Amino acid sequence: MKIHWQHSTIDSFNFAGRDYFVKRDDLLTPLNGNKARKLYGLLDAYDLSSYKRVISHGGAQSNAMLAIAQLCKLLNIEFHYYTRTQPKWLKQTPNGNLKQALACGMLWHINDSGLPLNTETSLDTLYIPQGIAMPEAELGIQKLADEIKTFCDTQSLEDIAIFQPSGTGTTALYLQQHLPYTVYTVPCIGNSDTLTQLFKQLLPNATRYPVILESEKPYHFGKPYPELLEIYQSLNNASGIEFELMYDAKTWLVLKDWKCDLPILYIHNGGVSGNNSMLARYRRLGFS
Structure with a gap:
């Protein structure tokens, strides 16, 4: 089975007064995203x-x-x-x-x-x-790292901040092993302690782990929050890109207020197929 890697372009847009690059792994076919x-x-x-x-x-x-x-x-x-x-x-x-x-x-x-x-x-x-x-996941993530390094060379970027959400943390962890740039990630299931434990279970002897950034308030994974819906809608309007409601929305809440002087590349991990069921939950709660 062939995955069409060339579909994962890098787009750019301005959101809340700051420019972002977005790695579009959500456009990969026949499978998409970090999966x-x-x-x-x-x-x-x-x-x-x-x-x-x-x-x-x-x-x-x-x-x-x-x-x-x-x-x-x-x-x-x-x-x-x-x-x-x-x-x-x-x-x-x-x-x-x-x-x-x-x-x-x-x-x-x-x-x-x-x-x-x-x-x-x-x-x-x-x-x-x-x-x-699992360890076998590293190969495809190493390929992602190579694509990011090629982009930075083409754009003459000496340094860049890589930002993405984490569930098990596998993508962020392996990505950090193959990049000279710092990978920043937001735990979307559990907290920083949970994610750190997952990192160490998968790669106990890693020389470098991603930097974990937490939201100001705790979010229960999968539970609707009006501010998550609001930033999801704002991102769609600003970028024309559909992001994911459970991982991306929380991560962008952290990212928009994060102080950083470097260019920022956000990894879009796909997963938007689950948005319809989540949006239906918001509608049942009276949010639109």
Whole structure:
């Protein structure tokens, strides 16, 4: 399977009085965002056609879930995905990324732990950790770093601040290993302590970790907040680019008030397929 890397251009726009560059990994096809980067390494490391099934686990609206489901559909492989117990209405009427993943043929398993019974890769089963947080993810992220360095050379930029959201932190962590520039990231699931622990679990001996910046107030992941919707709408109006409502919106709240004299490159990690279900939640709460 070929990923069309040339689609990931770098755009620029002004927001709240400051200029930004945006790396458009959301435009990658047939998979997009940082999940395309992570899965690229998986495709290089494994002959996926030799497996009968893939198993993974995580949230019911996970971007990684959808990306793996799309990949398995393209390769005609069974995909078994495990979540914790979900609301009855979601099981009866799936929406967002879950609906799309099920349409790709994903087999959805629900239990109290949200984990498969066996997390070992075998001759016919490939296990992918939550968020595709695995060493094989590094290859595609290294390619992203190379593209960023080429851009900076072309633009004669000696230094630049790289900014992106983090879930498991895999993309930010590996990106920092292959860039001379500092990678700044905002934890969107948990806090800086949680993210630091994830960094050290994946690369305990790294010589450098990304710099973690936190929002002034805590945000519960996946919960609607009016200020997140507001900045999502403002970004769309300013840039003409659709950003993601749970990761990007929180990250831009931090970024817009962050003091920095360097040029800033924001990594758009995709994931906008989940916006429709999130926007519906905002509408039900009376926000528009």
